[in-house]
Amino acid sequence: MRPVTFIAMGLVVIGTALIAIPGRGSDPSAAAKAGREWEIHDRNRPLPLTITPGEASTQERDAVVLFEGKDLSAWQGAQGGPAKWKVENDYFEVAAKTGNIKTRQAFGDCQLHVEWAAPSPPHGEDQDRGNSGVYLMGLYEVQVLDSYESKTYADGQAAAIYGQYPPRVNACRPPGQWQTYDIVFHGPRFDKDGKLLQPAFVTALHNGVLVQDHVALMGPTEHKQRPPYRAHPAKLPLTLQDHNHPVRFRNIWVRELAEPEP
Numbered sequence: 251m252r253p254v255t256f257i258a259m260g261l262v263v264i265g266t267a268l269i270a271i272p273g274r275g276s277d278p279s280a281a282a283k284a285g286r287e288w289e290i291h292d293r294n295r296p297l298p299l300t301i302t303p304g305e306a307s308t309q310e311r312d313a314v315v316l317f318e319g320k321d322l323s324a325w326q327g328a329q330g331g332p333a334k335w336k337v338e339n340d341y342f343e344v345a346a347k348t349g350n351i352k353t354r355q356a357f358g359d360c361q362l363h364v365e366w367a368a369p370s371p372p373h374g375e376d377q378d379r380g381n382s383g384v385y386l387m388g389l390y391e392v393q394v395l396d397s398y399e400s401k402t403y404a405d406g407q408a409a410a411i412y413g414q415y416p417p418r419v420n421a422c423r424p425p426g427q428w429q430t431y432d433i434v435f436h437g438p439r440f441d442k443d444g445k446l447l448q449p450a451f452v453t454a455l456h457n458g459v460l461v462q463d464h465v466a467l468m469g470p471t472e473h474k475q476r477p478p479y480r481a482h483p484a485k486l487p488l489t490l491q492d493h494n495h496p497v498r499f500r501n502i503w504v505r506e507l508a509e510p511e512p
């Protein structure tokens with residue numbers, strides 16, 4: 251018998267299978283409210299926000315802007331109080347030995363755009379050369395380092411997940427030039443007893459080049475250590491590292507990512 255497909259009275263017959271589908275008169279938000287999946291090609295499904303794409307340095311319209319070139323009002327010191335790093339015309343710079351800074355707002359799953367520049371002329375070698383870092387949730391470091399014609403250990407160079415994953419390539423620009431990180435981060439998931447259900451995942455592009463492809467983090471990043479995950483809130487501040495080097499940052503924005511609906 252040939253498979254037959256026809257639609258009548260909200261029923262679909264595919265071969266011999268009979269599947270109920272919602273009729274045209276169903277409540278548009280019914281699927282969402284009921285917590286069930288959208289039907290394929292459901293025209294009641296809310297459309298994504300329309301944004302105006304721009305240059306890589308242009309923040310998305312639905313982004314939280316963390317630095318626009320004027321002040322560090324979105325940031326504070328690691329122990330609270332004002333962020334003490336130096337603000338210049340359209341960037342800010344690590345003020346050595348003033349400590350890390352962190353965002354006032356907490357973030358979980360997100361897309362993060364950061365621009366940075368290593369000191370020029372360069373000083374030092376290895377880890378002692380343009381070192382800073384972007385700590386997702388204050389715990390998981392995407393390394394910032396001057397890795398342009400300068401060597402260090404692979405899992406500590408620019409765009410490494412520090413101590414865990416080297417970048418796929420070294421896409422570093424020379425010191426003094428602005429560089430971009432575009433990071434997609436999914437935080438770890440814990441159950442109510444603090445047991446790890448799912449690790450954190452990082453995808454990252456360095457100067458537009460894919461350097462981390464959905465890597466599963468082993469836990470928080472540390473120097474010479476790989477400590478295990480410890481349960482923490484679903485959202486925590488982003489942190490930038492003071493490693494005693496005058497690394498510059500500008501144009502930082504983040505888009506919070508909601509769990510996708512199936």
Ligand code: MG
Nearest residue numbers: 381382383394
């Ligand atoms: Mg660092």
